[in-house]
Amino acid sequence: MFGAALPFFDEVHAVIAAHSIEAVNRPGVRTFAAGHPSPNAESAAAGEAALELAHESRDRGGLLVLLSGGASAMLVAPAYGMTLEEKVATTTRLMHAGAAIHELNCVRKHLSRVKGGQLAAAAGRTITLALSDVQAPVADDPSVIGSGPTVADDTTFADALEIVRRYGITLPDAVRAHLDRGAIGEADETIKSGDPRLGASTYTLVGNRLMAVDGAARAAESAGYQVVVLPDPTTGEARDTARRFVEAAAEAIRGTTRPTCVIGSGETTVTVRGTGLGGRNQEFGLAGASALPLLEGGDRTTVLASAGTDGIDGPTDAAGVVMDAGTLSRGTAAGLDWRAALDNNDAYRFAAATGDLIIWGPTGTNVGDLHVLLVA
Numbered sequence: 001m002f003g004a005a006l007p008f009f010d011e012v013h014a015v016i017a018a019h020s021i022e023a024v025n026r027p028g029v030r031t032f033a034a035g036h037p038s039p040n041a042e043s044a045a046a047g048e049a050a051l052e053l054a055h056e057s058r059d060r061g062g063l064l065v066l067l068s069g070g071a072s073a074m075l076v077a078p079a080y081g082m083t084l085e086e087k088v089a090t091t092t093r094l095m096h097a098g099a100a101i102h103e104l105n106c107v108r109k110h111l112s113r114v115k116g117g118q119l120a121a122a123a124g125r126t127i128t129l130a131l132s133d134v135q136a137p138v139a140d141d142p143s144v145i146g147s148g149p150t151v152a153d154d155t156t157f158a159d160a161l162e163i164v165r166r167y168g169i170t171l172p173d174a175v176r177a178h179l180d181r182g183a184i185g186e187a188d189e190t191i192k193s194g195d196p197r198l199g200a201s202t203y204t205l206v207g208n209r210l211m212a213v214d215g216a217a218r219a220a221e222s223a224g225y226q227v228v229v230l231p232d233p234t235t236g237e238a239r240d241t242a243r244r245f246v247e248a249a250a251e252a253i254r255g256t257t258r259p260t261c262v263i264g265s266g267e268t269t270v271t272v273r274g275t276g277l278g279g280r281n282q283e284f285g286l287a288g289a290s291a292l293p294l295l296e297g298g299d300r301t302t303v304l305a306s307a308g309t310d311g312i313d314g315p316t317d318a319a320g321v322v323m324d325a326g327t328l329s330r331g332t333a334a335g336l337d338w339r340a341a342l343d344n345n346d347a348y349r350f351a352a353a354t355g356d357l358i359i360w361g362p363t364g365t366n367v368g369d370l371h372v373l374l375v376a
Helices: 005-017 021-025 041-057 084-096 101-109 118-123 157-167 173-183 209-222 238-252 280-289 327-333 338-343 347-354
Strands: 063-067 126-131 202-207 226-229 260-266 302-308 320-324 369-375
Touching (some): 005 063, 041 063, 041 084, 209 260, 209 369, 280 327, 280 338, 280 347, 280 369, 327 338, 327 347
16 A cells, blocks of 8 residues: 555544444445556556546445545546556656646646546545645646546647646557547546536545644754744755755855754656656755755754655655755765766666665655754
């Protein structure tokens, strides 16, 4: 299992079980070892099972959907006429080109039979409880979380084609043909606002990045730090955003002499140009470490951490990194160049050599990334 799926189900089922003997005696649980960030065959099996369950629920009063980040890859039903491999190739190329999550999900929705409100349309009535990992351009946008399987989607095939054009990626023939057909009205659009098929469905947000920030702030305060929260979500290219984060932190604590914890959160992107191993939090930490001298001086020491709340950063076993002003010199002593590591998207190997990886395994939730800077 990945992300919030299992603990989310356990908690909700416990509530249902406390009020319903039927729920205790007949849970009817099926699990799928779905893939992330790239879908696998189990992701496709989960998507087909969800559509089947949606159709069955029409005679049972509706469908309860527990939705979290990661569902875009873990609940997949490719549009008719294309294979899972062709869809994966498309989304992988967009990710490597640095597409933002809302852009990636726009394309995903238009290559799917389950996303963009289509699951709710199949069910007739849904109740959705959602954990959000969506930061921008609209925070916690229901149509972006998990690619919005139970809510309206007002993007179009034309929008998807424009995103493909903007990033200059080459599409598999079947994908290009499907998007072209959709743009001229020969393929079904996603479900739009006002569609009566969504009239009986409800949606409730139950967790997001601000809740993670609040928890981090309370932990820092209990450890004796004064806390500064940078409220805007961290977005954009990880290495550039990291330096801006450190600069903003330096400005925010100017003049203070107390131990301070600066907290930010969001979700950055990485344009993959190299052949190395890493993730957005690892790139954020390595680039941010190079800016830490902005905060050093006198008796001050600084530590920067960046980690995914789901415990998984890119295709690695790390959640992220925790780095200090000595990280770069430790890398040099190990025969590594931090600039070369960034250029090759190889932050993982650099952080492994300097002892700065955060590895705690999957956490059971996903509300974006957390950035913490300690100044003591």
